[in-house]
Amino acid sequence: MSRLRLEGLQLAQGGRTVLEHLEGSFHDGAITALIGANGAGKSTLIQAIMGILPPIVGQIHCDVPKERRAWLPQQLALDLTFPMSVEELVMTGTWPSHGALKDYCGPHYLKAREVMRRLGISHLAHRPLGELSGGQRQRALLGRTLMQGAELLLLDEPFANVDADTVTVLTQVLREMADQGTTIVVVLHDLEQLARLADCVLLLAGGHGRWSTPQAILERHGVADHTSQAPLLPLGFPGAAS
Numbered sequence: 635m636s637r638l639r640l641e642g643l644q645l646a647q648g649g650r651t652v653l654e655h656l657e658g659s660f661h662d663g664a665i666t667a668l669i670g671a672n673g674a675g676k677s678t679l680i681q682a683i684m685g686i687l688p689p690i691v692g693q694i695h696c697d698v699p700k701e702r703r704a705w706l707p708q709q710l711a712l713d714l715t716f717p718m719s720v721e722e723l724v725m726t727g728t729w730p731s732h733g734a735l736k737d738y739c740g741p742h743y744l745k746a747r748e749v750m751r752r753l754g755i756s757h758l759a760h761r762p763l764g765e766l767s768g769g770q771r772q773r774a775l776l777g778r779t780l781m782q783g784a785e786l787l788l789l790d791e792p793f794a795n796v797d798a799d800t801v802t803v804l805t806q807v808l809r810e811m812a813d814q815g816t817t818i819v820v821v822l823h824d825l826e827q828l829a830r831l832a833d834c835v836l837l838l839a840g841g842h843g844r845w846s847t848p849q850a851i852l853e854r855h856g857v858a859d860h861t862s863q864a865p866l867l868p869l870g871f872p873g874a875a876s
């Protein structure tokens with residue numbers, strides 16, 4: 635049985651229903667793209683899965699322990715002026731399981747070094763977060779979730795404001811995480827990212843959710859061969875609820 639399931643879910647923001655009758659299971663060890671127009675409720679669903687927004691009706695069944703759930707919010711939502719280095723940020727990935735006040739030990743530093751190497755940010759270990767580019771920041775933030783050993787990873791537009799090399803590295807690391815069993819839910823906004831990354835799709839439109847596949851979404855947008863370089867088109871999903 636899937637570790638993350640939605641059952642008769644209704645979610646509201648500011649007293650207004652945003653999504654209702656959401657049902658279904660996210661595949662374990664797969665990357666599910668959460669797509670839909672602006673305001674469709676993608677962030678709302680992410681907040682609910684993270685346990686920040688309680689459902690009005692229905693339930694979210696999540697069998698992943700809290701310390702193994704990770705959320706990478708939109709970069710713009712983060713205050714990165716906090717005086718902290720890349721290595722320190724990556725090390726905070728140990729907090730959910732070890733506590734914030736515990737001293738780090740040798741194996742923690744070794745693991746952090748391995749994580750930074752994997753993400754190509756070893757040379758930035760001691761650089762303050764405020765001095766990083768968007769792509770470098772995103773690598774460091776993903777490093778924190780690797781350090782955490784996340785089994786459920788939620789990402790909100792992880793490729794916004796990042797360079798092409800970072801897109802490649804993030805895509806590769808996310809695929810490796812999924813192959814190792816992590817359940818990944820990622821808010822995406824364009825077809826190229828969808829073609830490159832997603833195994834499954836949950837499309838939000840008109841207050842409802844519909845499960846689909848990357849192939850079906852790409853064909854609907856007239857991109858038949860999804861293995862080729864798909865054009866970078868905004869996903870507006872007109873009439874997506876049909």
Ligand SMILES: Nc1ncnc2c1ncn2[C@@H]1O[C@H](COP(=O)(O)OP(=O)(O)OP(=O)(O)O)[C@@H](O)[C@H]1O
Pocket residue numbers: 647648652670671672673674675676677678679
């Ligand atoms: N804190 C809030 N109070 C009231 N309404 C909200 C709040 N947050 C979101 N909303 C509304 O809920 C609806 C869904 O918003 P949400 O941010 O989940 O959409 P989204 O699909 O993530 O959009 P985007 O692609 O623009 O990020 C929108 O109509 C939005 O205006």
